[in-house]
Amino acid sequence: MQDQVESLRKSEPKVISVLSGKGGVGKSILAVNLALAFQKRNFKILLFDADVGFGSVEILLGTVAPRTLKDFFKSGLKIEDIVYKSPYDVDVISSGIDIEDLLLFNLGDRKKFFDSFSRILRSYDYVIVDFPPGYNENLDKFYLNSDYLIIVTTDEPTSIINTYTLIKVLSVKGVNPEEIFLVLNMVRNMKEGRKVVERLKNVVERFVGVPIRHFFIVREDPVVQKSVERQKPFLLWAEKSQPSLVMLGLREKILKESVEREKEGFLDKIRHLLGIGG
């Protein structure tokens, strides 16, 4: 596995998008702690805070990025100037504006952003994007270009309905829902939690027509609330807690998927070379 991980490091960066049907379900907390989980294995991570709502990535990390994407557009700074090197060895880009407002900037500026963004992505192994909740037409390209989608939900009926709707829309829009990692968060009763996941899986399979292959359940745990109050992610001080273990498990699953895909890619290349299609 270590060799495979090493070889992965030399390939293209993978984009992990963290989404949810509604706000307040633990999306930013997951994005931050997952970033730290990858960092622990020495992967180079860029955390893109695209949701300026309450409880941003910066607050959770207890830091403030001196410059944001807004400065990139308004002051003509280089993209490197707005990448904030956080004390945890995870780089952060903070949007500072509603990501939808990006579209208010002229095409030249937006193109400059996408070009610069793609350029700096190459120096990372994984890019984790904390998206605004819900589906947003304007962010279509971002969803489509993700390698992995993590959808966070709680077991409340409204959250479940919003999650179902989000998966359905993503699927209609052509985003491959097989890449979905479903995270049921703030679960009080694990047995009930598993039932909720099972029901959601069944409904999605039946009415959207795709299997949800990967799912995780995070307990409601006081370390999470404490980590918000202390502005210190729980993965850094409560590594044995259930939420931390889930983050590490999620990281391992994504790594394993990445390695398998690299292998597939490699086999495809050989097939092509040998002219045997596939």
Ligand SMILES: Nc1ncnc2c1ncn2[C@@H]1O[C@H](COP(=O)(O)OP(=O)(O)O)[C@@H](O)[C@H]1O
């Ligand atoms: N597993 C958990 N256990 C306890 N509280 C949690 C858990 N996950 C999230 N929370 C609470 O939910 C709040 C919202 O989380 P946040 O990541 O900011 O949500 P989102 O980004 O989806 O809006 C946190 O401040 C925290 O108090």
Ligand SMILES: [Mg+2]
């Ligand atoms: Mg958030």
